[in-house]
Amino acid sequence: MFDMQSADRTGTRLAATAILLRDGEAGLETLMMKRPANGSFADAWVWPGGAVEQQDQEIGIAPNEAEGAAALAAAVRETWEETGLRPDPESFVAHAIWSPPQGVTPRYRTWFFMGPNPGGQTVPHEVEVVKLEWVNPAAMLEAHAREDIVLTPPTWVTLFQISASATAEEALERCAAEPFEHFETRVRDGGKLFCWFGDAAFEDVGGTGTGRHRLEAATRPWRYISEPGPRGSTRAS
Structure with missing residues (x-):
């Protein structure tokens, strides 16, 4: 079994991000959280996600499928832990991989998955989540332009891509139809x-x-x- 929890020779570990979408009263919405002022992504708005752990790995997965399978399991687990929502892994579509630039530590190669709102009551993680809200992608970009919020480049670009869609269904169809991309930064x-x-x-x-x-x-x-x-x-x- 491949150990996706350990860093590779470049010091890079595997991680996953879960982008949940729904149709709100004012249009397309995505579930985002604000991180605490200390720790990774301080004060930034991000999606649920985190590093792949031992429990996310399955025995018997082919080497060319092991990374994606472990990342998908991590995306589902992290969403449950951080938001209280439990998405169906089969509803997720792989959107992209983001690799950090040289010199960034800790290093995580992160799979981004996109999926529909699984329904249920959100329960934010007390330690890791300052705010947990369904937000409009275009409104988040506008807030960033006013310097009201903090976004990292992967989050900004992904919000920009999502903002091109009017509904959750359209965004998911675009994700499935467009090429899967590796953003090596x-x-x-x-x-x-x-x-x-x-x-x-x-x-x-x-x-x-x-x-x-x-x-x-x-x-x-x-x-x-x-x-x-x-x-x-x-x-x-």
Whole structure:
């Protein structure tokens, strides 16, 4: 059995994030929490999630499926522990993997899963959750632009992607239809630019090519741009 709980040779451990969606009175909503001022992601708004533990691993899983299976089990377990909701693992769709830039510690390669609201009463974890709310993705981006809340780049980009959908069903259909992406993050310009594979600055710090797959974070609102080539499309906010 693969030990997904231990760090690999780069010091990276496996983790999972669960993005629950529902249709609210004002449109699409997702369940998010504010972390405490101390600890990981201090004061930031995030989704339920955490590191893979021994109990999340199954015996007999093929090596090429072991990581995804362990991450999915962790996403379900962490959602239950942090929110009191118990999602059906079969309802989740794998959305993306986020890997941190070099120099970040502790290091977690995190699977993001998206799924529908399983229903039930939310019960926030007393220690790990300051606030637990169903929020509108676009409203969260606007609050971040006003500097009212803290978001990390993976959370910001994912909220931006979700905000393109009007309903939970539409968001889940988009997630299932679009390519599963690995965001291996590289930081440029002193932390003002985050880029991923396909961006001119991903391999070349000078960024002399034409491709753009980046988050421009020098000023607010941040801007996410996906422009694979001279004839590509741009997504920005």
